[in-house]
Amino acid sequence: MVFRDDLFAEKVVLITGGGTGIGKQMALDFGSMGAHVVVAARREEPLQQTVDLIEEAGGAASFYTLDIRDDERIDEVVGAIFEDQEGLDILINNAGGNFVGPAMAMSPNGWRTIIDINLNGTFLMCRAVAQQWLARDFPGRIINMSATNAHNGSPLMAHSGASKAGINSLTETLAVEWGGTGITVNAVLPGPVRTEGSDERLWTDPDTVKKLESRIPLGRFARPADISPLVQFLASDAASLITGSLITIDGGDRLRTPDF
Numbered sequence: 001m002v003f004r005d006d007l008f009a010e011k012v013v014l015i016t017g018g019g020t021g022i023g024k025q026m027a028l029d030f031g032s033m034g035a036h037v038v039v040a041a042r043r044e045e046p047l048q049q050t051v052d053l054i055e056e057a058g059g060a061a062s063f064y065t066l067d068i069r070d071d072e073r074i075d076e077v078v079g080a081i082f083e084d085q086e087g088l089d090i091l092i093n094n095a096g097g098n099f100v101g102p103a104m105a106m107s108p109n110g111w112r113t114i115i116d117i118n119l120n121g122t123f124l125m126c127r128a129v130a131q132q133w134l135a136r137d138f139p140g141r142i143i144n145m146s147a148t149n150a151h152n153g154s155p156l157m158a159h160s161g162a163s164k165a166g167i168n169s170l171t172e173t174l175a176v177e178w179g180g181t182g183i184t185v186n187a188v189l190p191g192p193v194r195t196e197g198s199d200e201r202l203w204t205d206p207d208t209v210k211k212l213e214s215r216i217p218l219g220r221f222a223r224p225a226d227i228s229p230l231v232q233f234l235a236s237d238a239a240s241l242i243t244g245s246l247i248t249i250d251g252g253d254r255l256r257t258p259d260f
């Protein structure tokens with residue numbers, strides 16, 4: 001932990017997809033800094049595990065099952081959080097979906113599914129939470145998890161790259177539209193990240209991992225613990241004048257050249 005352990009005391013943070021990977025790391029970290037952490041995703045078991053870990057460490061947490069493609073369920077869950085926790089301070093749109101495959105072979109439904117989860121889901125969450133904030137005249141914080149594949153080409157993940165580019169644009173637009181209310185909207189763009197899930201699905205060949213890491217100026221893929229503190233910074237009072245920013249965290253990967 002790199003910040004004060006009471007940095008988010010009295011704050012409520014909602015993290016979509018908080019049961020695994022980067023979302024889980026952020027949930028544990030926010031929990032250890034005094035926030036009440038709400039995690040929301042499709043599968044109950046990983047959510048319960050995250051909540052248990054936070055509570056075992058002395059923190060406070062709860063969960064809701066939620067598919068962020070379901071706008072009615074979003075309204076239900078967001079309404080319940082504002083009621084149960086008497087408000088919400090920070091929304092982290094972290095839930096996402098992805099699979100690897102050539103664009104030519106993507107079925108229309110496969111394409112739509114990833115756009116629907118990543119881009120439409122992020123929009124629906126932002127909208128539902130901001131409606132509650134506007135009704136209360138409360139200037140909350142939104143942090144959207146994007147990725148560098150939004151702008152450096154995304155072979156075998158055309159849907160994911162397009163969805164993240166959409167999230168970047170949405171982040172900038174909402175920052176402008178909602179700036180007058182005090183709500184801030186920022187995005188974090190990790191490069192390649194190693195999580196349990198991505199190790200199983202994406203980074204299965206050690207030689208490929210080694211080759212890709214050797215082209216990163218800082219020499220390694222990110223881990224969730226590298227990403228989480230940037231999100232905490234953006235959610236903290238120290239970042240009160242930052243909005244509409246797309247912040248890359250990739251060890252310099254975006255600057256690589258194939259033959260350097």
Ligand code: COA
Binds near residue numbers: 099108
């Ligand atoms: N390769 C090709 N197509 C795939 C696919 C894959 N690995 N995974 C899903 N699809 C396609 C399906 O074939 C289907 O299209 P079709 O009806 O034309 O066949 C479409 O995507 C929807 O798939 P389905 O599994 O029904 O959707 P879902 O909503 O249950 O789950 C994902 C979608 C992306 C979440 C699921 O693929 C998944 O579990 N991915 C791994 C976990 C993950 O994405 N973690 C987040 C990392 S950022």
